[in-house]
Amino acid sequence: MNTHLKSGWKETGIKSVWLATALIAASVVVFILGYLVLTSIPIFFETGVSGFLFNSVWNPTGVVPSYGIAALLIDTLLVTFGAMIFAVPLGIICAVFLAYLAPQKVRDIVKPAIELLAGIPSVVYGFFGMVVLCSLLQNVLDIPSGFSWLAASILLGIMALPTIVSVSEDALYVVPKDYTEASLGLGATKWQTISRVLIPAAASGISAAVILGMGRAIGETMAVMMVAGNAAVIPSPIWDVLSPVRTLTATLGIELAEVASGSMHYYALFGVAAVLLLITLVINLISVRITKKIQSGGSVFSIPAQIKKILMLCGMIFAVCILMYALGIIPTLILTVIVFGLFFLRRIMSHKSIERTAFGIIYAGTFLVIGILFVILANIFINGIPAISWEFLTTAPRNMGLEGGIYPAIIGTLQLVGGAILLALPIGIGSAIYLHEYSRNNLLTRLLRTGNDLLAGTPSVVFGVFGFAFLVIFLGWGVCMLAGMICLALMVLPTIIKTTEEALRSVPNSLREASLGLGATKWQTLKKVVLPSAAPGILTGTILSIGRAAGETAPIMFTAVVFSKRFISMDLFDPVMALPFHLYVLSTSVPGSETQQYGTAVVLICLVMAIYLVAIVIRKRFQKRLL
Amino acid sequence: MTSILSTKNLNLSYGSKQVLYDIDLPFEEKSVTALIGPSGCGKSTLLRCMNRMNDLIPDCKITGDILYRGENITKSDPVLLRRKIGMVFQRPNPFPKSIYDNIAYGPRAHGTKDVKILDDIVENSLKGAVLWDEVKDRLHESALGLSGGQQQRLCIARTLAVNPDVILMDEPCSALDPIATTKIEQLILDLKKNYTVIIVTHNMQQAARISDITGFMYLGKLIETGKTELIFSNPQEELTERYITGRFG
Numbered sequence: 058m059n060t061h062l063k064s065g066w067k068e069t070g071i072k073s074v075w076l077a078t079a080l081i082a083a084s085v086v087v088f089i090l091g092y093l094v095l096t097s098i099p100i101f102f103e104t105g106v107s108g109f110l111f112n113s114v115w116n117p118t119g120v121v122p123s124y125g126i127a128a129l130l131i132d133t134l135l136v137t138f139g140a141m142i143f144a145v146p147l148g149i150i151c152a153v154f155l156a157y158l159a160p161q162k163v164r165d166i167v168k169p170a171i172e173l174l175a176g177i178p179s180v181v182y183g184f185f186g187m188v189v190l191c192s193l194l195q196n197v198l199d200i201p202s203g204f205s206w207l208a209a210s211i212l213l214g215i216m217a218l219p220t221i222v223s224v225s226e227d228a229l230y231v232v233p234k235d236y237t238e239a240s241l242g243l244g245a246t247k248w249q250t251i252s253r254v255l256i257p258a259a260a261s262g263i264s265a266a267v268i269l270g271m272g273r274a275i276g277e278t279m280a281v282m283m284v285a286g287n288a289a290v291i292p293s294p295i296w297d298v299l300s301p302v303r304t305l306t307a308t309l310g311i312e313l314a315e316v317a318s319g320s321m322h323y324y325a326l327f328g329v330a331a332v333l334l335l336i337t338l339v340i341n342l343i344s345v346r347i348t349k350k351i352q353s354g355g356s357v358f359s360i361p362a363q364i365k366k367i368l369m370l371c372g373m374i375f376a377v378c379i380l381m382y383a384l385g386i387i388p389t390l391i392l393t394v395i396v397f398g399l400f401f402l403r404r405i406m407s408h409k410s411i412e413r414t415a416f417g418i419i420y421a422g423t424f425l426v427i428g429i430l431f432v433i434l435a436n437i438f439i440n441g442i443p444a445i446s447w448e449f450l451t452t453a454p455r456n457m458g459l460e461g462g463i464y465p466a467i468i469g470t471l472q473l474v475g476g477a478i479l480l481a482l483p484i485g486i487g488s489a490i491y492l493h494e495y496s497r498n499n500l501l502t503r504l505l506r507t508g509n510d511l512l513a514g515t516p517s518v519v520f521g522v523f524g525f526a527f528l529v530i531f532l533g534w535g536v537c538m539l540a541g542m543i544c545l546a547l548m549v550l551p552t553i554i555k556t557t558e559e560a561l562r563s564v565p566n567s568l569r570e571a572s573l574g575l576g577a578t579k580w581q582t583l584k585k586v587v588l589p590s591a592a593p594g595i596l597t598g599t600i601l602s603i604g605r606a607a608g609e610t611a612p613i614m615f616t617a618v619v620f621s622k623r624f625i626s627m628d629l630f631d632p633v634m635a636l637p638f639h640l641y642v643l644s645t646s647v648p649g650s651e652t653q654q655y656g657t658a659v660v661l662i663c664l665v666m667a668i669y670l671v672a673i674v675i676r677k678r679f680q681k682r683l684l
Numbered sequence: 685m686t687s688i689l690s691t692k693n694l695n696l697s698y699g700s701k702q703v704l705y706d707i708d709l710p711f712e713e714k715s716v717t718a719l720i721g722p723s724g725c726g727k728s729t730l731l732r733c734m735n736r737m738n739d740l741i742p743d744c745k746i747t748g749d750i751l752y753r754g755e756n757i758t759k760s761d762p763v764l765l766r767r768k769i770g771m772v773f774q775r776p777n778p779f780p781k782s783i784y785d786n787i788a789y790g791p792r793a794h795g796t797k798d799v800k801i802l803d804d805i806v807e808n809s810l811k812g813a814v815l816w817d818e819v820k821d822r823l824h825e826s827a828l829g830l831s832g833g834q835q836q837r838l839c840i841a842r843t844l845a846v847n848p849d850v851i852l853m854d855e856p857c858s859a860l861d862p863i864a865t866t867k868i869e870q871l872i873l874d875l876k877k878n879y880t881v882i883i884v885t886h887n888m889q890q891a892a893r894i895s896d897i898t899g900f901m902y903l904g905k906l907i908e909t910g911k912t913e914l915i916f917s918n919p920q921e922e923l924t925e926r927y928i929t930g931r932f933g
Binding site: 161233235237238240241254258 | 737742765766767770771775777779781792793842843846
């Protein structure tokens with residue numbers, strides 16, 4: 058009886074610990090969202106909602122300040138649209154190759170390699186864009202400046218590619234093999250099988266991949282800021298891809314550090330953050346809808362054939378109009394003739410030659426994707442390795458970073474990431490355990506799940522905005538390590554909760570029932586049966602979060618970092634150096650520091666890649682154990 | 685009767701594991717041949733040789749000849765071959781498309797675009813699989829909404845739509861309930877009038893009910909083959925007798 062009582066107290070105690078972590082997580086989520094939205098209210102009183110959204114003049118520091126974000130909004134959409142135009146087809150082509158055409162050995166190497174590329178910090182892509190892409194555009198197109206919509210779209214497209222490839226490939230790979238057999242058994246060619254059965258069957262998963270890639274492009278700050286030219290204008294004419302543009306996120310990245318707290322400009326920036334949250338919300342709602350469709354097995358696009366034809370016709374007319382304006386009538390005519398010629402050719406071509414052409418395009422597309430990613434890495438490593446020396450790794454920077462090394466930045470990054478994980482891990486894992494093991498659907502879990510999903514898709518710069526306004530200014534901490542740790546922790550918390558919950562969900566219920574049926578308590582079951590089975594999944598999620606935190610710039614650049622620091626400090630209220638920020642400042646503000654830039658980029662990539670590699674190895678070993 | 689399809693000295697191995705040994709088996713036109721035998725005896729593998737579905741499996745090596753109307757199929761184009769030799773699989777596997785699109789899939793893949801012709805093919809195929817009356821009012825609804833038995837008849841209709849010569853069936857009733865099974869068996873007897881059917885089954889009563897010829901396989905070898913009545917009433921081999929009387933392993 059006595060032992061029974063003891064065990065009861067212990068169980069209650071443990072349950073309250075999980076509840077407490079979940080409450081902390083929920084209140085943090087609610088507080089961030091509330092703080093951002095509430096702080097943005099004054100700007101809406103000043104300009105009105107429509108004045109803020111539809112006025113295209115953004116000039117917050119003018120004599121007569123104007124706070125209209127229409128231009129920023131349109132630029133954000135244009136940049137994202139441009140990125141998707143080439144990332145989506147290329148990504149899907151590459152995914153089809155990996156899922157259906159690549160030999161197993163090639164797939165085993167290329168898939169993780171592409172996933173690894175998703176982990177390259179955005180500041181590194183931005184750096185590559187500045188030194189290689191923009192000057193390339195400038196020389197090839199013979200224009201005064203390569204910093205443009207085109208550059209930003211190309212770069213964002215490249216950044217979104219790994220995500221799109223990886224998630225679409227997953228969707229294609231899990232299409233039941235029965236469909237392939239059925240289709241081939243009916244005498245269809247391999248290409249007919251892929252294009253008419255397998256891709257439509259994976260359409261929901263592929264659209265989820267596209268939405269995810271789009272979310273990544275909209276939320277990106279550093280890379281866009283570094284290559285887009287940052288003029289808050291609507292391109293004129295609207296298809297002038299060489300015009301400089303400025304996105305919502307870049308505006309926050311550029312202006313937040315210089316704004317006077319409490320000014321209308323400050324509130325306007327919070328308005329921008331609120332709009333970004335709203336966009337995230339819309340994207341989330343769409344992807345939730347798609348996921349639901351996937352689970353219920355239906356197709357997302359069940360448009361009747363008649364309407365499909367009309368839509369296609371409208372699209373074609375629209376495209377022709379745009380081309381006519383952009384290129385003139387003669388080139389458009391030639392293009393149209395070519396397109397129709399190809400269409401006609403397809404009809405008279407044999408199935409075999411159609412298949413050969415299609416596979417040729419797929420091989421070429423895949424080659425292009427892998428080539429692009431390879432060129433980026435090769436460029437950075439070839440130029441960066443010579444810059445690395447013992448001195449570079451172990452001394453502090455001198456003379457604006459032109460001499461000396463990056464030792465404090467390496468240590469600072471490790472400190473920030475370590476602190477962030479220490480903060481986020483217990484709360485994240487605890488909340489996930491509460492969500493999945495201890496609660497049914499109640500108000501707290503609904504609140505936490507919804508808020509969490511929203512924060513998971515929120516652009517990282519928004520966490521920087523929150524940290525700057527609340528921790529640095531309102532609490533008066535100033536720019537310091539602790540503020541940076543908290544911002545990074547907030548950023549990775551949703552991912553940790555999500556992946557932990559998924560890992561717990563993947564543990565079959567029969568295991569829990571077996572343990573409980575033998576008279577084990579809930580905590581014993583959790584500790585001895587559930588958590589050990591879920592550990593690899595939890596670990597992978599955590600490691601991926603660490604990698605992401607190590608490469609992020611936007612959340613720490615207003616809250617924790619300084620450009621130069623001679624000494625390592627362990628004081629939480631001192632500012633630190635960090636690798637991503639160091640690379641950002643070197644490449645944007647220190648001319649003549651190419652060697653150091655490349656060196657820093659290599660160190661940063663190696664650090665992040667090493668972290669991701671550990672995650673991939675763990676996952677591989679775990680998958681083998683399951684088989 | 686003439687044999688439409690026959691194997692000569694057929695050997696097959698997956699990697700280093702040999703699965704079929706020296707199979708010599710003729711199939712007669714417009715008849716039902718059943719292949720029976722315990723699990724793992726190679727009967728499905730043999731069936732999948734007939735329309736080269738084994739091509740999809742890496743490390744699969746085949747020696748010997750398979751003659752279809754006098755032509756060695758190991759050298760022909762598998763895509764063209766499968767239009768002549770269709771297949772129905774163990775589990776119903778309709779595409780996640782409408783009933784209509786499922787049936788029209790094969791003809792479309794072979795280049796039929798005319799909607800009138802397609803409509804006719806869909807109707808005739810569904811009638812051929814005795815499914816028309818059940819689905820004629822919902823041709824454009826998802827095929828996944830049909831019951832298991834209906835889905836399997838849809839898959840048979842889909843095969844008929846390609847207008848094949850031979851229909852291979854790989855345990856087509858193993859995932860179905862008794863009522864649905866009866867309907868499929870009835871259908872197979874109907875199909876015999878126009879098509880050659882080769883069916884793999886591990887249900888001996890089914891083989892006895894629907895087939896004209898039965899082949900018994902064991903451990904990759906064809907032990908005995910002959911008229912179904914004879915195999916079941918007077919088997920020549922002891923292994924066959926032990927299997928059909930249920931005194932096995």
